[in-house]
Amino acid sequence: MSTTAVSLRQSRAAAFWYSTTGKKIVMAITGAMLFLFVIGHMVGNLQIFEGREKLNAYGHLLHSLSEPLWAVRAVLIAAIVLHIIATVQLALRNKAARPVGYSRREAINSSYASRTMYWSGPIVLAFVIFHLLHLTAGIIVPGAAFIDGDVYHNVVSGFEVWWVSVWYIFAICLLGFHLRHGIWSMFQSVGLNHPRYTPLLKQAAIWIAAIIVIGYISIPISVLLGLVKE
Amino acid sequence: MKLTLKIWRQKNSNDKGAFVSYPMGNVNPDMSMLECLDVLNETLTERGEEPVAFEHDCREGICGSCGFMINGVAHGPERATTVCQLTMRHFKDGDELVLEPWRAHAFPFLKDLCVDRRAFDRIIAAGGYVSVSTGNAPDANAIPVGKDIADQAMDAAACIGCGACVAACPNAAAALFTGAKVAHLSVLPQGKVEADRRALAMVAQMNEEGFGNCTNIGECTGVCPKSIPLQVIARMNRDFFRASLKRRDEPATTITPVYDWKVKTQ
Numbered sequence: 001m002s003t004t005a006v007s008l009r010q011s012r013a014a015a016f017w018y019s020t021t022g023k024k025i026v027m028a029i030t031g032a033m034l035f036l037f038v039i040g041h042m043v044g045n046l047q048i049f050e051g052r053e054k055l056n057a058y059g060h061l062l063h064s065l066s067e068p069l070w071a072v073r074a075v076l077i078a079a080i081v082l083h084i085i086a087t088v089q090l091a092l093r094n095k096a097a098r099p100v101g102y103s104r105r106e107a108i109n110s111s112y113a114s115r116t117m118y119w120s121g122p123i124v125l126a127f128v129i130f131h132l133l134h135l136t137a138g139i140i141v142p143g144a145a146f147i148d149g150d151v152y153h154n155v156v157s158g159f160e161v162w163w164v165s166v167w168y169i170f171a172i173c174l175l176g177f178h179l180r181h182g183i184w185s186m187f188q189s190v191g192l193n194h195p196r197y198t199p200l201l202k203q204a205a206i207w208i209a210a211i212i213v214i215g216y217i218s219i220p221i222s223v224l225l226g227l228v229k230e
Numbered sequence: 231m232k233l234t235l236k237i238w239r240q241k242n243s244n245d246k247g248a249f250v251s252y253p254m255g256n257v258n259p260d261m262s263m264l265e266c267l268d269v270l271n272e273t274l275t276e277r278g279e280e281p282v283a284f285e286h287d288c289r290e291g292i293c294g295s296c297g298f299m300i301n302g303v304a305h306g307p308e309r310a311t312t313v314c315q316l317t318m319r320h321f322k323d324g325d326e327l328v329l330e331p332w333r334a335h336a337f338p339f340l341k342d343l344c345v346d347r348r349a350f351d352r353i354i355a356a357g358g359y360v361s362v363s364t365g366n367a368p369d370a371n372a373i374p375v376g377k378d379i380a381d382q383a384m385d386a387a388a389c390i391g392c393g394a395c396v397a398a399c400p401n402a403a404a405a406l407f408t409g410a411k412v413a414h415l416s417v418l419p420q421g422k423v424e425a426d427r428r429a430l431a432m433v434a435q436m437n438e439e440g441f442g443n444c445t446n447i448g449e450c451t452g453v454c455p456k457s458i459p460l461q462v463i464a465r466m467n468r469d470f471f472r473a474s475l476k477r478r479d480e481p482a483t484t485i486t487p488v489y490d491w492k493v494k495t496q
Contacts, residue, residue, distance in 0.1 A: 015482070
């Protein structure tokens with residue numbers, strides 16, 4: 001037989017954060033912010049196809065907006081940190097929720113992308129750190145010398161190193177998988193699910209993820225094929 | 231037909247369990263999975279062995295007592311079917327069926343294929359009451375409810391609390407169950423009165439029980455014998471979110487489950 005004891009809960013904000021549902025809402029909102037960044041960053045990057053001047057001018061524009069740039073960066077870093085903390089805490093909780101595993105378990109109703117979020121997320125994070133050290137800070141410079149302010153040169157010379165391009169393409173594909181589940185999942189987590197629109201949203205998530213992947217990897221592929229060069 | 235049942239045998243939570251294979255020579259394809267276990271238990275009893283413990287009651291798929299994993303799928307390979315309604319003709323002659331109990335921290339192990347699912351009862355209890363007028367029975371249709379809303383409520387209310395959603399979830403989350411119990415009341419005008427308090431209390435109790443969290447992957451709805459849709463989870467999330475923003479009263483209290491046997495779980 002079991003007995004029970006009544007326990008008192010914390011304050012309102014604490015109760016929200018300590019609840020699995022609350023944490024998922026935090027993950028959904030921070031995920032949405034990061035998704036918007038991914039879109040914006042891709043649109044900015046694609047200016048590489050308009051030539052050196054256009055891309056470098058865009059880079060200078062961003063750097064000239066010092067305060068707003070750092071405000072956006074601060075928000076994005078906060079979003080990443082919250083997204084990761086919530087994920088790690090929920091993952092630990094999930095691990096504890098099934099101390100004894102099954103001898104076998106079949107997945108019958110879930111997408112590959114949704115089951116591999118725990119893998120795609122950390123690998124994309126590792127890539128983002130590498131990517132910042134490579135093209136933002138200029139600390140890791142696999143190709144020709146990093147020239148501060150010459151974005152075009154840094155990108156092209158970086159992607160001419162084959163493993164940089166491969167790593168980039170691999171990480172972006174994983175980002176696509178992450179978004180294929182994340183784009184619709186964020187709506188579900190904040191409680192938006194509709195019998196008519198959610199199937200459309202799931203379809204749209206696949207297309208949006210595919211467009212993002214194609215948009216991003218078009219850059220290293222173009223560099224490797226020599227379509228974009230110094 | 232010939233089948234081999236590979237069943238998880240474990241006397242209690244302190245015992246170290248193991249799979250035991252039972253070859254079945256003459257299985258009638260029209261038998262249900264539970265009847266197949268009945269036949270096995272007959273022979274085990276005749277041989278003087280301990281019969282396999284499994285839960286069952288109505289055997290027509292509406293009580294929610296039965297349920298275990300068959301070859302890694304909760305309630306077996308047929309969709310929208312409990313194990314009591316699963317007939318043996320869905321398997322091929324010579325198949326080996328691996329039967330395993332639900333595995334979750336919040337479902338402490340009892341024996342063989344039985345686990346303690348009282349966590350579900352406490353989640354329902356946390357939901358509390360629905361305000362209704364006392365006195366004479368109200369006139370029928372005094373509160374108009376659209377057919378679409380009534381259908382939504384009925385879809386959610388179809389939950390029989392078998393626990394397959396928890397068992398199939400890689401996170402052992404009870405979101406589909408709790409969502410169904412939240413949604414079948416909160417979509418109706420009669421259930422709207424306490425909707426905020428109910429969502430907060432039931433989610434708090436669900437977390438207290440040590441279930442995992444929902445990652446929206448959808449394994450639960452795939453194995454649900456009543457095919458309860460993921461919309462009920464969204465409903466729960468929405469009610470929880472809204473209630474968290476606007477709630478004025480004291481936070482929800484939860485009941486801490488205390489088991490007087492060792493909760494080492496298996």
